[in-house]
Amino acid sequence: MIETNKLHFCVKNKSLLQDINFKAKTGEFWAIVGANGAGKSTLMKVLSKEITPTSGTVSFHGKDLRKYNLKELAQKRAVLAQQNVITLSFTVHEIVLMGRYPFYDSKPSQKDLTIVDRCLQKVGIAHFSDRIYPTLSGGEQQRVQLARTLAQIWEVREGFILLDEPTSGMDLLHQYETFQLAREMTRKGYGVIAVVHDLNFALQYADQVLMLKKGKTFAIGTAHEVLTGENIREAFGVSVRIIQPDDTPFPVIIPEASPVSVC
Numbered sequence: 001m002i003e004t005n006k007l008h009f010c011v012k013n014k015s016l017l018q019d020i021n022f023k024a025k026t027g028e029f030w031a032i033v034g035a036n037g038a039g040k041s042t043l044m045k046v047l048s049k050e051i052t053p054t055s056g057t058v059s060f061h062g063k064d065l066r067k068y069n070l071k072e073l074a075q076k077r078a079v080l081a082q083q084n085v086i087t088l089s090f091t092v093h094e095i096v097l098m099g100r101y102p103f104y105d106s107k108p109s110q111k112d113l114t115i116v117d118r119c120l121q122k123v124g125i126a127h128f129s130d131r132i133y134p135t136l137s138g139g140e141q142q143r144v145q146l147a148r149t150l151a152q153i154w155e156v157r158e159g160f161i162l163l164d165e166p167t168s169g170m171d172l173l174h175q176y177e178t179f180q181l182a183r184e185m186t187r188k189g190y191g192v193i194a195v196v197h198d199l200n201f202a203l204q205y206a207d208q209v210l211m212l213k214k215g216k217t218f219a220i221g222t223a224h225e226v227l228t229g230e231n232i233r234e235a236f237g238v239s240v241r242i243i244q245p246d247d248t249p250f251p252v253i254i255p256e257a258s259p260v261s262v263c
C-alpha cells in the first residue's frame with residue numbers, strides 16, 4: 001500500500017501540493033487527474049521519492065518512504081516519469097535491461113534477459129530490440145519506457161507501478177493496450193498509480209480517481225463518483241455531457257462546445 005498523510009509540498013513559499021491524503025492498495029488502479037498545472041507530476045515525484053515533501057508523510061507498505069534507500073525502493077516499485085530524454089546511442093534492448101539494474105551487479109543473469117525479452121514482447125516492441133533508441137518515434141520511445149518499467153517490476157510481489165502520463169505520444173491502439181496492461185497488472189496483484197489526461201480512459205479503467213485542482217484534492221473516490229459532469233466542469237473549466245450508449249458497458253464523456261472559466 002502507498003499511503004499519504006497530510007502531504008504538503010512547497011517551492012519558494014509557493015504551495016504546489018496541500019493536504020493530500022489517500023491510500024492506494026495493491027490490486028487497485030488509481031488515476032490522478034486534473035488540469036495542467038494542478039500538481040499531478042509533483043505528486044508522482046513525491047510518491048516516487050524523487051522529491052521530499054515539505055511536511056506530511058508517504059508510507060510504502062507501512063514504512064516511511066524516507067527510510068527506504070533507493071536500491072531497496074527500486075526493487076519494489078517502478079516509475080515511468082513524464083520526461084525520459086535519452087540521447088545516447090543505447091539500443092532498445094539495453095534501455096529495457098536498465099529496468100533490471102536493481103537486481104544484478106555486473107552482469108545480467110539469464111533470468112534478467114528472459115524477463116527483458118518477455119517485456120519487449122508484452123509491449124509489442126520485440127522487433128525494435130536492436131534499434132537505437134533515439135531513432136524511434138515519440139510513441140515508440142514511450143512503449144520502450146513502459147517495457148523498461150515492467151521489466152523492473154516483473155517478479156516483484158505486491159509491487160507498485162507509478163506512471164506519469166504513460167500513453168503520451170501513443171496512438172489510439174497503443175493507448176488502449178497500455179490501459180489493458182495496467183488492468184492486467186492490477187489483477188495480478190500489483191498496484192498502479194497513473195497520471196491520466198484522457199478522462200474516458202480513466203472512467204473506463206480506473207478503480208479509484210484522485211482529482212486535483214490547484215494542488216488540493218478536489219474529489220476522491222471511485223471513477224464514477226469522481227468523474228461527474230459537475231466535478232469536471234469545476235476542475236477543468238469545460239462543460240461535458242456524460243452519456244451511456246446502449247451498446248457500451250461504460251459511460252462516455254463528451255466535451256461541450258464552449259469552455260467555462262475556472263476560478
Ligand SMILES: Nc1ncnc2c1ncn2[C@@H]1O[C@H](COP(=O)(O)OP(=O)(O)OP(=O)(O)O)[C@@H](O)[C@H]1O
Nearest residue numbers: 011014016034035036037038039040041042043082
Ligand atoms: N520547481 C518548481 N518551481 C516553481 N513552480 C513549480 C516547480 N515545479 C512545478 N511548479 C509549478 O507547480 C504546478 C504543478 O506542476 P505539475 O508539473 O505538478 O503539474 P501537472 O498537474 O503535472 O501539469 P501537466 O498536466 O501540465 O503536466 C505548475 O504550476 C508548475 O508550474
